[in-house]
Amino acid sequence: MADPKGFMTTPREEWPRRPVEERVRDWDEVYVPGALLPIISKQADRCMDCGIPFCHDVCPLGNLIPEWNDLVAREDWRAAADRLHATNNFPEFTGRLCPAPCEAGCVLAINQPAVTIKNVECAIADRAWEEGFTPPRPPDRLSGRTVAVIGSGPTGLAAAQQLTRAGHTVAVYERADRVGGLLRYGIPSFKMEKRHLERRLEQMRAEGTRFRTSTRVGRDVAADELRTRYDAVVIATGATAWRELPVPGRELAGVHQAMEYLPLSNRVGEGDLVVSPLCAAGKHVVIVGGGDTGADCLGTAVRDGAASVTQLDIYAQPGADRDEDAEPWPTYPKIYRLSAAHEEARDLVTAPAADADARLFAASTLRFTGDGTGHVRSLHLVEVDAARRPLPGTGRTLPADLVLLALGFSGPDRADGLVDQLGLAMHARGTIARDAGFATNVPGVFAAGDAARGQSLIVWAIAEGRAVAAAVDRYLTGSSRLPAPISAYDRPMAV
Numbered sequence: 001m002a003d004p005k006g007f008m009t010t011p012r013e014e015w016p017r018r019p020v021e022e023r024v025r026d027w028d029e030v031y032v033p034g035a036l037l038p039i040i041s042k043q044a045d046r047c048m049d050c051g052i053p054f055c056h057d058v059c060p061l062g063n064l065i066p067e068w069n070d071l072v073a074r075e076d077w078r079a080a081a082d083r084l085h086a087t088n089n090f091p092e093f094t095g096r097l098c099p100a101p102c103e104a105g106c107v108l109a110i111n112q113p114a115v116t117i118k119n120v121e122c123a124i125a126d127r128a129w130e131e132g133f134t135p136p137r138p139p140d141r142l143s144g145r146t147v148a149v150i151g152s153g154p155t156g157l158a159a160a161q162q163l164t165r166a167g168h169t170v171a172v173y174e175r176a177d178r179v180g181g182l183l184r185y186g187i188p189s190f191k192m193e194k195r196h197l198e199r200r201l202e203q204m205r206a207e208g209t210r211f212r213t214s215t216r217v218g219r220d221v222a223a224d225e226l227r228t229r230y231d232a233v234v235i236a237t238g239a240t241a242w243r244e245l246p247v248p249g250r251e252l253a254g255v256h257q258a259m260e261y262l263p264l265s266n267r268v269g270e271g272d273l274v275v276s277p278l279c280a281a282g283k284h285v286v287i288v289g290g291g292d293t294g295a296d297c298l299g300t301a302v303r304d305g306a307a308s309v310t311q312l313d314i315y316a317q318p319g320a321d322r323d324e325d326a327e328p329w330p331t332y333p334k335i336y337r338l339s340a341a342h343e344e345a346r347d348l349v350t351a352p353a354a355d356a357d358a359r360l361f362a363a364s365t366l367r368f369t370g371d372g373t374g375h376v377r378s379l380h381l382v383e384v385d386a387a388r389r390p391l392p393g394t395g396r397t398l399p400a401d402l403v404l405l406a407l408g409f410s411g412p413d414r415a416d417g418l419v420d421q422l423g424l425a426m427h428a429r430g431t432i433a434r435d436a437g438f439a440t441n442v443p444g445v446f447a448a449g450d451a452a453r454g455q456s457l458i459v460w461a462i463a464e465g466r467a468v469a470a471a472v473d474r475y476l477t478g479s480s481r482l483p484a485p486i487s488a489y490d491r492p493m494a495v
Contacts, residue, residue, distance in 0.1 A: 006045035058105035095122025105330035153181025155449030158465025218417035249368025289406030299341030
């Protein structure tokens with residue numbers, strides 16, 4: 001550790017956000033450009049190099065956090081970038097999008113504010129690109145083996161990059177017209193600008209990875225054809241089968257899934273559309289679901305110019321501090337967090353009747369009612385207890401011209417026919433079954449990421465991609481030197 005007393009003398013300081021009034025008028029990232037580097041060396045100095053780095057354990061990538069904190073504190077950016085990329089293919093993604101379970105597991109967090117690990121990671125990644133520390137790494141020789149990766153989200157991209165660097169010829173199949181999966185069309189630009197994604201894709205192309213867009217495996221190309229053409233197949237399609245809300249009025253126009261709304265907004269940013277067909281401008285918007293996808297809808301609706309935006313969360317409002325009995329350190333606690341989108345909604349008072357910022361907690365949707373022409377006009381809800389039982393006398397009605405369902409995802413979408421054409425075994429929960437080595441019941445076919453694990457965090461997606469790459473490399477060559485940070489059965493640390 002560069003400063004043995006850094007954690008005692010330096011308070012936690014995070015990357016400052018731009019003023020709300022300024023950032024809601026554009027789609028740029030919410031943080032003040034250039035404001036991170038001046039503070040980050042001192043923040044890295046707060047790392048205690050404690051000797052028992054639980055930040056490693058709670059992060060599935062096994063990031064070498066104390067090592068690169070020390071290097072950043074000493075301003076050795078090249079060495080820090082090397083250590084960071086040793087465990088993470090895309091740290092500029094995770095540094096912006098991950099909720100940072102590593103910080104919850106920081107030893108300092110037992111009784112003080114944790115080290116700003118996520119900000120340090122982002123600073124290293126950005127500095128590495130600026131200084132040219134991340135050149136393409138094509139293989140020295142080709143193996144003669146071929147791999148098809150289906151899906152270009154963080155799992156598919158990580159698997160493809162690892163396998164390409166190992167010398168295999170890799171083609172990534174993506175059903176959308178551009179590469180990136182949720183990173184492209186699910187994540188709003190105010191959380192991560194697409195230039196970060198484009199930069200990595202250019203690196204991967206230079207290394208030899210090939211991309212096949214606008215190709216639905218199971219429709220445009222038969223799944224069996226892919227098995228015949230390639231020596232191995234990796235299914236990394238994500239969990240795109242969204243959960244429904246079976247309540248009266250669900251059929252009304254104006255009630256949409258979040259992943260119908262967000263991709264259209266991102267397509268406006270890509271220049272495909274002038275205005276989204278589901279633009280929230282001037283509308284009363286209600287978002288059903290209290291997770292990150294709901295917050296993404298919230299920030300997007302605010303930028304659209306919605307008349308009001310309210311987010312419903314079926315859980316009770318959490319407290320500001322960790323419940324040491326239910327969620328002891330170093331597990332990731334459910335506490336009240338204020339995302340950039342919630343900060344915007346609070347300051348702009350988008351939902352005057354909300355409990356906090358734009359959120360109504362312990363709220364369950366009963367039904368939707370329309371205007372007589374088949375379009376939604378109101379949402380009826382009721383407060384619930386911890387067991388989700390309605391509380392008498394708590395019913396209320398919210399105006400709603402646009403309702404967005406952000407209730408999570410259950411597994412891969414089977415409409416394309418990929419699962420059925422291959423005859424893949426499935427779990428009852430809707431995910432693809434696999435063994436500890438990521439192999440499915442079909443020889444040569446592997447499954448990774450949300451399609452097999454279920455909906456999870458971006459760090460788990462990248463860890464799955466790295467681990468399945470090692471499994472495929474071993475299948476093709478008999479052994480592998482690729483790192484495998486997790487097994488298919490590993491789960492987040494919990495009580």
